[in-house]
Amino acid sequence: xxxxxxxxxxxxxxxxxxxxxxxxxxxxxxxxxxxxxxxxxxxxxxxxxxxxxxxxxxxxxxxxxxxxxxxxxxxxxxxxxxxxxxxxxxxxxxxxxxxxxxxxxxxxxxxxxxxxxxxxxxxxxxxxxxxxxxxxxxxxxxxxxxxxxxxxxxxxxxxxxxxxxxxxxxxxxxxxxxxxxxxxxxxxxxxxxxxxxxxxxxxxxxxxxxxxxxxxxxxxxxxxxxxxxxxxxxxxxxxxxxxxxxxxxxxxxxxxxxxxxxxxxxxxxxxxxxxxxxxxxxxxxxxxxxxxxxxxxxxxxxxxxxxxxxxxxxxxxxxxxxxxxxxxxxxxxxxxxxxxxxxxxxxxxxxxxxxxxxxxxxxxxxx
Numbered sequence: 001x002x003x004x005x006x007x008x009x010x011x012x013x014x015x016x017x018x019x020x021x022x023x024x025x026x027x028x029x030x031x032x033x034x035x036x037x038x039x040x041x042x043x044x045x046x047x048x049x050x051x052x053x054x055x056x057x058x059x060x061x062x063x064x065x066x067x068x069x070x071x072x073x074x075x076x077x078x079x080x081x082x083x084x085x086x087x088x089x090x091x092x093x094x095x096x097x098x099x100x101x102x103x104x105x106x107x108x109x110x111x112x113x114x115x116x117x118x119x120x121x122x123x124x125x126x127x128x129x130x131x132x133x134x135x136x137x138x139x140x141x142x143x144x145x146x147x148x149x150x151x152x153x154x155x156x157x158x159x160x161x162x163x164x165x166x167x168x169x170x171x172x173x174x175x176x177x178x179x180x181x182x183x184x185x186x187x188x189x190x191x192x193x194x195x196x197x198x199x200x201x202x203x204x205x206x207x208x209x210x211x212x213x214x215x216x217x218x219x220x221x222x223x224x225x226x227x228x229x230x231x232x233x234x235x236x237x238x239x240x241x242x243x244x245x246x247x248x249x250x251x252x253x254x255x256x257x258x259x260x261x262x263x264x265x266x267x268x269x270x271x272x273x274x275x276x277x278x279x280x281x282x283x284x285x286x287x288x289x290x291x292x293x294x295x296x297x298x299x300x301x302x303x304x305x306x307x308x309x310x311x312x313x314x315x316x317x318x319x320x321x322x323x324x325x326x327x328x329x330x331x332x333x334x335x336x337x338x339x340x341x342x343x344x345x346x347x348x349x350x351x352x353x354x355x356x357x358x359x360x361x362x363x364x365x366x367x
């Protein structure tokens with residue numbers, strides 16, 4: 001476990017915040033991808049049979065085995081379809097071709113409870129990849145443990161494991177990066193959920209973690225802080241656990257958007273980069289309407305793309321107004337209701353929205 005001396009890191013963190021804001025504030029506005037056609041690109045199942053793709057992250061730069069423009073996808077289930085036991089990350093070409101990027105050996109990684117790779121997945125320009133683990137031993141919430149964040153290099157090798165520091169069931173994650181440093185925002189869903197035995201507890205959190213990256217060696221955690229709490233969460237036989245999930249940052253304003261799954265809303269944490277205290281559940285941007293267990297999110301300009309967990313729909317929200325401006329049914333299989341359990345992670349680009357489909361174990365594109 002890493003230990004952080006908070007006071008000694010403050011000056012370094014403040015400098016990082018200023019640099020990060022300057023880098024990302026020039027991001028251009030992008031329009032909503034046109035069309036309602038979803039295309040299956042390829043299977044996300046590697047040779048060991050892992051299924052249930054959860055996280056997706058676009059590779060920003062070619063480094064080592066990482067190829068710019070390709071997508072990393074993390075698998076949450078093993079070949080026996082037990083939740084919280086998936087150990088692989090695959091690298092997908094935009095045309096659907098797949099190669100194994102990492103197969104993490106749980107016996108060689110110090111992660112409380114083992115390995116079960118979640119939607120919390122980011123890829124950095126410096127070649128490091130960070131993935132969250134919310135592990136179980138038998139696929140049920142009764143054996144779920146706190147888990148960790150796992151840092152891999154550009155060759156898919158584990159170089160660091162981060163546990164503690166408010167990490168408790170890391171469920172989704174987003175990142176920002178400048179030369180020599182990066183920040184992670186991580187949602188956590190295991191604060192009191194297992195003990196509650198299926199009852200809702202308002203203890204879900206968002207944690208901010210700052211890292212510096214030395215010229216050699218793994219990233220160094222300098223500071224960690226809970227910037228939002230009070231999100232409802234509970235265990236669930238089908239989904240393992242339900243709670244705050246997708247996160248996306250507007251780097252121009254510093255606002256962090258969070259998918260509040262149980263309350264069927266999108267929340268916003270204002271000044272997420274510079275907060276010095278936790279906000280209770282954040283403010284509501286959009287609620288109800290077409291939302292049906294909102295999970296993964298991805299932001300382009302003012303458009304937030306949201307994946308519904310319970311009906312196979314992708315929702316587009318204008319975060320300036322909170323209006324839900326578009327609804328696309330991209331998977332009507334399974335259920336009831338149709339499409340239930342199919343969607344999780346997604347990534348918006350100018351060419352469309354790439355998303356993983358848990359029902360078919362594939363990478364897909366909404367044009």
